[in-house]
Amino acid sequence: MIGKFRSYYFAGVLASSNVCEHFVTVKYFRSLGIKEHDEILYEMAIKKKEHEVFYLQAEADNGSSPLFEKTFG
Numbered sequence: 001m002i003g004k005f006r007s008y009y010f011a012g013v014l015a016s017s018n019v020c021e022h023f024v025t026v027k028y029f030r031s032l033g034i035k036e037h038d039e040i041l042y043e044m045a046i047k048k049k050e051h052e053v054f055y056l057q058a059e060a061d062n063g064s065s066p067l068f069e070k071t072f073g
Helices: 003-031 038-062 065-072
Strands: none
Touching (some): 003 038
16 A cells, blocks of 8 residues: 555655755855856756656545545544
């Protein structure tokens, strides 16, 4: 029950945090006057957002979420 479902869920959560980290990195780089990495960091953040949406949608489509939440709180 937990295998694929929870794997997708946690992959989505991890991808979500990575999106924020890329934008925070841009902010820190800019505070140091470094701007040449803005484009690639933005592209990486967008790709991570795509991963987040995919995994969280796959998890939602699985239908196991209510049972998992009821069982484990």
